[in-house]
Amino acid sequence: MSGRPHHPADPAAGFAGNVGTPDTTPMTGQTERADWIGMPGERPPRLGFFTDTSVCIGCKACEVACKEWNLVPADAGPSGSGSTRMADLDLLGMSYDNTGDLGANSWRHVAFVESQHRTGPQKGDVRWLMSSDVCKHCTHAACLDVCPTGALMRTEFDTVYVQPDVCNGCGYCVPACPYGVIDIRPEDGRAFKCTLCYDRTKDGLTPACAQACPTESIQFGPLDELRERADRRLAQLHDRGVPEARLYGRHPDDGVGGDGAFFLLLDEPEAYGLPPDPVVTTRDLPAMWKRAALAAAGLAAAVAASFLGGS
Amino acid sequence: MGRRSRVRGSMVPEAEFSSYYGRPILKKPTWKNPDVPLYLWVGGMAGASSVVAALADATGRPVLRRGGRLVAAGGAALGTVALVHDLGRPSRFLNMLRVVKPTSPLSVGSWILAPFAGAASAAAASEVTGVAPALGRLAGWGAAAFGPPLASYTGVLLADTAVPAWHEVHGELPVLFAASGAAAGAGAQLIVTGLAGAPRRERTPVARLAVAGAAAELAAGEILERRLERLPGGVVDAWRTGRAGRWNRLARALTVAGGLGALLAGLRGPSGRVAAVASGAALAAGSLATRFAAFEAGLASAADPQHVVAPQRARLATEGPASAEGSWLAGERSTRPVPRS
Numbered sequence: 001m002s003g004r005p006h007h008p009a010d011p012a013a014g015f016a017g018n019v020g021t022p023d024t025t026p027m028t029g030q031t032e033r034a035d036w037i038g039m040p041g042e043r044p045p046r047l048g049f050f051t052d053t054s055v056c057i058g059c060k061a062c063e064v065a066c067k068e069w070n071l072v073p074a075d076a077g078p079s080g081s082g083s084t085r086m087a088d089l090d091l092l093g094m095s096y097d098n099t100g101d102l103g104a105n106s107w108r109h110v111a112f113v114e115s116q117h118r119t120g121p122q123k124g125d126v127r128w129l130m131s132s133d134v135c136k137h138c139t140h141a142a143c144l145d146v147c148p149t150g151a152l153m154r155t156e157f158d159t160v161y162v163q164p165d166v167c168n169g170c171g172y173c174v175p176a177c178p179y180g181v182i183d184i185r186p187e188d189g190r191a192f193k194c195t196l197c198y199d200r201t202k203d204g205l206t207p208a209c210a211q212a213c214p215t216e217s218i219q220f221g222p223l224d225e226l227r228e229r230a231d232r233r234l235a236q237l238h239d240r241g242v243p244e245a246r247l248y249g250r251h252p253d254d255g256v257g258g259d260g261a262f263f264l265l266l267d268e269p270e271a272y273g274l275p276p277d278p279v280v281t282t283r284d285l286p287a288m289w290k291r292a293a294l295a296a297a298g299l300a301a302a303v304a305a306s307f308l309g310g311s
Numbered sequence: 312m313g314r315r316s317r318v319r320g321s322m323v324p325e326a327e328f329s330s331y332y333g334r335p336i337l338k339k340p341t342w343k344n345p346d347v348p349l350y351l352w353v354g355g356m357a358g359a360s361s362v363v364a365a366l367a368d369a370t371g372r373p374v375l376r377r378g379g380r381l382v383a384a385g386g387a388a389l390g391t392v393a394l395v396h397d398l399g400r401p402s403r404f405l406n407m408l409r410v411v412k413p414t415s416p417l418s419v420g421s422w423i424l425a426p427f428a429g430a431a432s433a434a435a436a437s438e439v440t441g442v443a444p445a446l447g448r449l450a451g452w453g454a455a456a457f458g459p460p461l462a463s464y465t466g467v468l469l470a471d472t473a474v475p476a477w478h479e480v481h482g483e484l485p486v487l488f489a490a491s492g493a494a495a496g497a498g499a500q501l502i503v504t505g506l507a508g509a510p511r512r513e514r515t516p517v518a519r520l521a522v523a524g525a526a527a528e529l530a531a532g533e534i535l536e537r538r539l540e541r542l543p544g545g546v547v548d549a550w551r552t553g554r555a556g557r558w559n560r561l562a563r564a565l566t567v568a569g570g571l572g573a574l575l576a577g578l579r580g581p582s583g584r585v586a587a588v589a590s591g592a593a594l595a596a597g598s599l600a601t602r603f604a605a606f607e608a609g610l611a612s613a614a615d616p617q618h619v620v621a622p623q624r625a626r627l628a629t630e631g632p633a634s635a636e637g638s639w640l641a642g643e644r645s646t647r648p649v650p651r652s
Contacts, residue, residue, distance in 0.1 A: 046648055094332040101334060111331060140635045144646050146471060148418035149406040158648035168406045169399015171341040172417050175472035175613060180337040189399025255633035257647075270620045273331030277623040279633045281471050281478055282414050288467045288481045289413075295466070295489035296459035302493055302527075303362040306519035307370055 045222035046158040047201055048260035050230050051132055056217040058130035062108040065212035075105045102133055104185035107194040108209050109133045111272045131272050132218055135181045135194035136249055139257030140280040143173035143182050159196040167191055178278035223260060255279035328624060330616040337473055337613040346397040350390045351465045351602040355492025356499055357386025358462035361431055363500055365455035368448055374513045377438055378503030383454055384435030387428035416467045423464060427457035462492030476549035476612030479542060480535045487531035493524030495598035501576055501591030505584045514587055518576040521594055525570030544621025549612035558604035565597030
């Protein structure tokens with residue numbers, strides 16, 4: 001298997017000229033069939049997303065494309081009823097974001113943050129931040145760890161996937177996720193989240209959200225290439241006087257072992273609704289099992305002791 | 312950017328953190344109420360009762376043996392029903408036994424509950440019918456082997472989540488639940504011995520266990536809250552305020568009353584019997600209230616973004632970025648990406 005797909009270095013292609021250089025953007029590669037569909041027995045690369053929020057325009061094409069391709073239903077609640085009354089439209093009334101968060105029926109969520117510049121010449125001016133959030137496909141995925149049925153699995157692309165024919169809706173993955181991504185679809189009973197378009201990647205296609213993104217804010221590809229590209233983009237932004245730019249989920253030695261889907265942010269993670277320093281809960285599980293064994297032994301000993309001695 | 316809210320906390324300087332319009336970061340646990348708190352409660356009660364039954368059998372206490380076996384079997388049955396009813400797809404409950412996964416407390420718990428329920432039911436069937444008492448005794452010991460883990464693993468079940476009010480007390484929750492199970496099991500047997508008018512010889516062991524269990528439950532709850540107090544972001548409020556706080560205060564009142572009442576259960580005559588039944592009921596109810604308090608605390612904590620952000624920011628400031636390195640279970644390798652280079 002060869003390296004990355006060949007991208008023609010034509011600066012006029014796509015939106016690349018607006019957002020960076022051929023070094024920092026995928027150019028037109030996203031519409032080509034990828035080359036990781038190799039010979040049988042060959043292991044494909046780890047695939048992921050790099051979401052560069054500095055070029056996100058908040059159009060929500062990713063949300064729509066995801067819903068269309070994956071047949072994700074409308075959110076449960078009034079808007080799912082087909083009602084057109086204003087009161088039933090699920091408007092959140094906080095910003096131009098009426099999706100609110102990721103969930104069983106929202107596998108991409110465009111956050112829309114309205115705030116002020118805190119530093120620099122524009123200090124005090126209104127600033128809009130937009131960011132398309134998605135399942136992080138963690139290296140150490142808590143949802144996968146705690147799933148009792150094995151419904152959550154790691155694919156050959158090292159993405160995290162829920163097998164809908166195995167999930168029994170126990171709901172353990174829901175509070176286990178440190179990012180609050182996966183959720184139960186109440187009318188169905190099972191857990192759902194981003195599949196990283198497993199059906200498309202298996203055929204060498206780009207996931208629907210990345211395919212639809214008009215600014216290539218959502219970049220898709222082998223994770224090691226995305227990380228290199230993100231590092232170059234970060235350096236470019238810092239050179240251009242955007243010191244607040246930072247990568248989120250990029251580092252393989254963080255609390256979740258690095259995210260398969262990582263981000264370039266322009267503010268603190270919590271401003272976008274992301275945890276600043278998440279840790280996979282099962283890191284502490286061996287200590288918990290030891291404590292549970294000790295507590296069980298203590299319970300047995302207490303019962304035994306209460307039977308000792310006179311009556 | 313949403314509101315900047317002030318973080319309460321005694322050990323860490325006051326700080327302000329942003330949030331995304333105050334919206335939760337974590338998803339609210341979808342576990343059903345009262346199914347899951349009920350399961351936590353009967354699991355503890357049944358687990359402790361199975362050990363009581365086995366030791367009563369060994370020491371010649373027929374009333375305790377019978378009561379212990381019946382409560383163990385009934386609790387296992389009720390717990391299984393609650394667990395299955397809690398599933399989004401109840402018809403797929405057997406998928407719980409599809410794999411054995413030490414990384415999943417619910418998988419481990421299913422493999423504890425299934426043999427426990429089988430053994431406890433066999434012991435109870437033998438008790439009720441009088442058939443095959445030797446096999447009933449063997450089954451009783453089998454249930455007693457799985458009973459204590461059944462009582463304590465549920466603490467891991469809650470703690471092995473990202474919910475701060477649960478995860479941050481992962482050392483305390485299994486102890487609290489085991490102690491609460493001891494109090495509930497002893498309480499149930501106090502009721503049995505009191506109603507049956509059993510001799511003091513039958514009542515004494517469970518009265519002792521009731522006092523010890525109540526004391527341990529109160530102590531573990533106190534230690535748990537003190538640990539959470541040290542966290543910024545007001546995580547301890549999840550246990551102290553709102554619905555969880557009300558359950559918590561009720562649990563403590565009932566457990567204190569039940570523990571004190573159990574001291575009187577050794578009295579001769581009717582007063583001892585009344586004390587046994589009343590204190591047993593108070594302890595069992597107190598244990599149930601403890602489980603509701605724990606459950607509601609998690610719901611409240613998951614809904615508050617400051618519970619997530621403030622402790623993580625404090626840890627970043629003092630210890631630097633977190634790392635997942637350290638304590639892996641061997642089986643976890645099957646769930647990790649394969650190194651390619």
